[in-house]
Amino acid sequence: MKSLNLKKLLALVLTVAMSLALLAGCASTAGTTAAPAETTAATPAETTAPVDPLGAQPELTVITRGVPLDPNQKYPEGQSLEDNAYTRMLKEKFNIEIQNEFAASNTTTDYSQKVDLAIASGKIPDYLTNLTYTQYRAIVKAGMAMDISQVWDAYASPLTKEVYASNGALFDSLVKKDGAMYGIPASNPLPDFLSVMWIRQDWMDKLSLKAPTNIEELKALAKAFKDQDPDGNGKADTEGLAGPSIDGKLYQDMKNMNFAYHFDQVFAAFNSFPGIWVKDASGKAVYGSTTAETKAALQELASMYQDGLISQGMLTSKTEETLANNKLGLFFGPWWFPFGDLGNSWKNDTTANWQPYLLPSGTDGIYQAKGGNAAQSFVVISKDAKNPEAIIKMLNIFKAGLKNYVSEEDQTTMGDGAYPMYLTFSLAEGPGMVLKEANNYFDGKATADDVHANVANYDAYITQAFDKILVSKVEPFADRNMSAWDFSGEKANDFGWVWSFGVGLTPYVQGNFNWVNSLSYETTKTMEKRWANLTKLEYETFSKIIVGQASIDEFDTFVSQWNEEGGAQIVEEINAMING
C-alpha cells in the first residue's frame, strides 16, 4: 500500500513537471493561433464620439510593459519603480495602472537581452520601449506587433503628431507598410548627428593659432598640440588629433551615430562618406566605404598617423581617459559631450575652454555632415494589448510635460527617466531651439520670460537648459569663452547642461553645414546574413591601413573581396529598394 502511494506521488510529480514543461513549450504557439480573432476584436478605437487625447480611461486599464532600467535612477522617499508619483498620477488621473513584466538595466545589454528573450518566447508585454531597429523588425516579422494606424490617428495629440511629422518621410518609411503602422519611432533631434570639432581654445590661443578651415590647417594644429607643449608642463605628453577608443569606430555609419573620436570630418573633406549609402556619378547607390574618395581619405589618415598627428594608441587604449587627464585638445564628437567625457576634462581642469567648430569640407566653408537615422529606437504595442489607446495617451501626457501632472519636487528628484513611457521624442530641431531662443535674449531681441515661455511651450523637459544657461552666463553675452561663464559653487553641477546647450550647439545654430543622408537605413535580406562578415573585413582593412600595417593598395583588394562576398548583391538590393 505504502509503495503504491509512493508510485502515485512520483507519478504526480513527474506529470506536473512534464505538463509544466509542455505548457512552457506551447505558450508561443497558443499565442499565435489565437491571434487573428483577437486583432479584429481589439480595436475599440473606432468610436464616433470625439476622443480626448489627454482624457482619462473610462474604466481601470491595466497595461504591462518591460522596463529599461537606469541604475542611477533616484526616487523620492517612500517611492519606488512600482509605485511612484508617475504611476500614482497615471492611476488616479487617467485610470491607467502600470505593471512591470520585467526590468533590466538599460546601460548594459541586459535590457536588450530580456527583450530578445521575450521575442524568442513569442510573448511580449503590452508595449516595449527602447527597441533597436533589428528588434522592432523581428517583432513585426513575427506578427507580434499591432497595427496602430487607427488608434494613432484617433488618440495621438496634435503635439505628438507634430513631432512625428517633423521627420515624417523618414518615419513613414520605417514604421508604415501598406497603410498599416507597426511602431512609434523615438524621434531623435537632428543636432545629435552633427558631430563637431571640439578644440581646446585656451591651448590654441596660447600657441597663437586659429581654428582650422581645411585639412592642412588641421594637420598644423594637431602638430602644434603634439609638439609645442600646450599644457605647459614641460613634458611632451600631449596628443594631436584623437583616434577611436578601444571599442570605438573610425567613422559613423547608418547603424552607429552620435559618438566621439571618429574621423568623419576628415573623410568628408575628401567627399567620402564611409558606412552609409551614397549616390555615385551615374546616380546609382553605392556603399560609401568602397569609393575612390574613401581611398584618398584613408591615405591621408595613414600619413597623418605616420607623422604622429593622430594619437598612436588609437583603437587600443581608452581615449576617454586621455581626454579626462587633459592630454588631448582636438577631437570630433557630439554637441552634448560636456555631459560626457568632456565634462570630466573640465572637472579636472576648470580652465579648459573647449569650443566647438566645424571643419569645412570644401572651399565654400560648408561642412558636409553625415546625416543619421532620426529613429534610433522604437516603441511597439503588442497585438494582444487590450487598450492601445491608453499607451498613446501616456505618450501624449509625456509630451505635454510631466511637470504639469506631478509635484515639482517629485519631478526634480526622478527626472523624466522614471516615467513609464519615457523616450527621446523631440521635434527634428530639438535642443537647437534652446540656443536659438537664448541668443535672441542675449542679443536683446526678447525678454527672458518670453524666451522661457517659448521654450516651455516647445519642450517642457529642456526648459531647464535655458534656465541654467541664464544662471551661469555673465557679461559680455556675446562672448562664449570660459571667462564669460560662472561655474562657481553649486553651478558646477550644471556644467553639462550649460556647456552643451549654451556652447556645444553653436555650430548647429550657425548652420554652416549640409546633411548627407544615407539613401537607406534598411537591412536587406543578404545583409542579414552577410553584413557582420563584411563589416569585419571593412574595419580590419581600414584600421590596418591607417596604422600602417597594410599599404593603401590593400583598399582595392578589400573592394573586390567585399563585392565578391555578398556586397555586390546587397548593392543591387539597395538599388532595387530605392527605385522600386
Next chain:
Amino acid sequence: MATATSTIATQPSTKQVIRKSNFDRRNKSDLKHFWIMLSPALVWLVLFQIVPMFGIVMAFQDFNPGAGFFKSEFIGLENFKYMFELRDVRQVLVNTLVIALGKITLNLFVPLIFALMLNEMKQVRLVKFIQTSVYLPHFLSWVILSSIMLQIFGYNGPVNAFVMDLGKEPFSIFQQADLFRGFVISSDVWKNFGFNSIIYLAALAGIDVTLYEAAEIDGATRWGKLWHITLPSIQTTIALLAILSLGSILDAGFDQVYNMYNPLVYSTGDIIDTYVFRAGLQQLDFSFGTAVGLLKSIVSFVLITTGYWVAKKTVGYRIF
C-alpha cells in the same frame, strides 16, 4: 605485514555488507524518503536540463519567435552549411583552436610545476603567503583585468614607455596581430595557475609519507623521489584534469578576448564566440547561434569520450 593489511582491509567491507543488508531489509519504508528528497532535484533536472534540449531544434530551422518551434520553417543543415561557407570560418576556427589548446596545455602543466615547487618548499609561512597571492587574480573578472592589462601593456602604458625610452620601435601588444594570441594565452595562465594548482596540492598532500621514507632509505635523490613517487602518485589526477579540460577545446574564452580585441587583431584574435556574438546575437539570428552552440557541444562530447577512453586504457583511470 601483508596479511595484517588484508585483514584490516576486509573488516570494513564486512561491516559494509551488514549495513547494506540492514538497508535492504528496511528498504520499503526508507526508500520513500529518499525519493521525496530527490524529487525537487529531479523536477529541476527535467525542467531546466532536459526540456531546454528541445531548443536544439532551432539549429535546423529558420527560427521565427512568433511562430515558435512547431511552426518555424525547417531548413535542414542550412545553418551549418552557411557556417562553413563563411570566409572567416577557417581563420576563426584556427584562432579558437590555437588559443584553446595553448590554454589547456599550459593550464595543465604550469600549475603542476608550480604545485611541485611549492611542495618542495619547507617554510610554511612563505608557502601560505605565495599561495594566497597567486590565487587572487582568479577572482577578478576579465572586464576588470583586461582594462588593467590595457593600461599596462597598451600604447600609453609603462611597458611601451620603457621600450620607447630604450629607443626601440613602439610596442603595443593590442596592435600587433602576431603577439595577440600569445598574450591572451599567457595572461589567462597567469590569472588561473594559482587556483588550478589547488587540486594538485591536494593530491600531493595525499601521498603516503612512508613511501618517501622508504625511498630515502633506498638512497633515492630528490629528483628520483619526484620521478618515481610523486608523479606516479598523482598521475590519475593529471589525467582527470586533462580529460575534463578537453571539453573546452572550442572554448577560447569570450570574456577575455571580447574585452581586449580590436579590428587590428581580428586576424589572430577573432574566435568562434566573438564571431557568433557579432554575427548571431547582435543580428538576432537565433538559429545560427544555436547551430554553432550545438557544433561546439558535439565536438566537446566526442573529445571527452575519447579522452576518457584513452585514460582508461593508459593509466587505468575510470569514473564509471
